[in-house]
Amino acid sequence: MAVYAVGDxxxxxxxxxxxxxxxxxxxxxxxLWLVGDLVNRGPQSLECLEFVRDLGDAAVCVLGNHDLHLLAVHYGLQKSRRRDTVDDILFSPRRGELMDWLRRQSLIHHDESLGWTMVHAGLPPQWDLATALEEAAAVERLLAGPEPQVLLGNMYSNQPALWDPERSGWDRLRFTINCCTRMRYCDKNGELDLDCKDVPGDQPKRLMPWFAVPGRASRDLRLVVGHWSTLGYGEREGVLTLDTGCVWGRSMTLVRLDKKKPKPIQTDCAQALKPRG
Known part of the structure; x- marks a missing residue:
């Protein structure tokens, strides 16, 4: 059996x-491991969702920010944005089935035997693996439960920005969602800055990529992530980054995880999204 992971x-x-x-x-x-953001901005959102759903047990998927946004739109909590490309899903006769499947996907997937952990964006610097799995499971239970719209309706905010194990309720759950699906930069104390989307190297000096924060508790893990297309492919601080900007006309990247040293396999992509400006 081969285990592959693919970027957004x-x-x-x-x-x-x-x-x-x-x-x-x-x-x-x-x-096939998928690092999240199955949908949105490209031309085949419905086809992507149907294909991955129909792979059954052959697919292992974690949720990205675009996947959660689609769920919020599905439940009437958000409206489609100008550059969204999810109308084909919303008008599909399989909409209910697909959304039910999507909300039951994980935020974090860990395979002990393989030695890899997958999350869309990253883990806050204060979390070890046990904490990450516990916090993600709390979100996953609500999202897969009878009223997922309650969780989805409370996830939109950049606050809180710093981990506090004494925090509870929606603030704690929202922090987990933001870290797992939206995070890029932190300061040296591990406080999130979710507004900064600068190309690495152009960010304010006080900020650094989340995986570069000194003393990161997950530094001994092998993490595979997506979300951050301007990072491109690479392995940094034990973090394998797979989003290589397919939707922007660059490439899509696949790696085999059950080999000692992952090697990228890439294919060129037609540009589906143009930068603003």
Whole structure:
């Protein structure tokens, strides 16, 4: 059995199919890890969601910020934004089935035997693996429960920005969601700055990538993440970054995780989204 991981799809199915053809992916024996953001901004959001859903147990997916946004739109808590490309999902006869499947996906996936942990954006510097799994499970239970709209309606805020194990309620759950699906930069104390989206190297001097915070509690883990396309492919501080900007016309990246040294397999992508300005 081969285990592959792929960067953010964001509604770009054709590049994924080309990558799977390159490695002769067999869903009866192989596994595909997806780092989240299956949908939005690309031209095939419905097709991406249907394809991954129909892979069944061959797919292991964590939720990204665009996936959660889609769920919020589905439940009437948010409106589609100008550059969203999820209308095909919202008008699909499979909408209910697909949304029910999507809300049951994890925030964090850990495979002890493989030695890899997957999350869309990252882990706050204060969290070790046990804390990360516990906090993610609290969100996952509510999202998969009978009233997911209550959680989704309380997730929109940049606060709190700093981990406090004494905090409870929606603030604690929102902090978990923001770290797992939105985080890029922190200060040296591990306080999040969710407003900064600068290219690495151009950010304010007080900020650093979350994985570079001194004393990060998850530094002994092997993490595979997406979300941050301007980082590109690489392994930094034990963190394998897979979002290589397919939706922006760059590439989509696949790696095999059950090998000692992952090597990127890439395919070029047609530009689906242009920068503002």
């Amino acid at each position: 799809l964001q509604g770009c199915l054709d590049p994924l199919l080309r990558l799977l053809d390159k490695v002769t992916f067999d869903p009866t024996v192989d596994r």
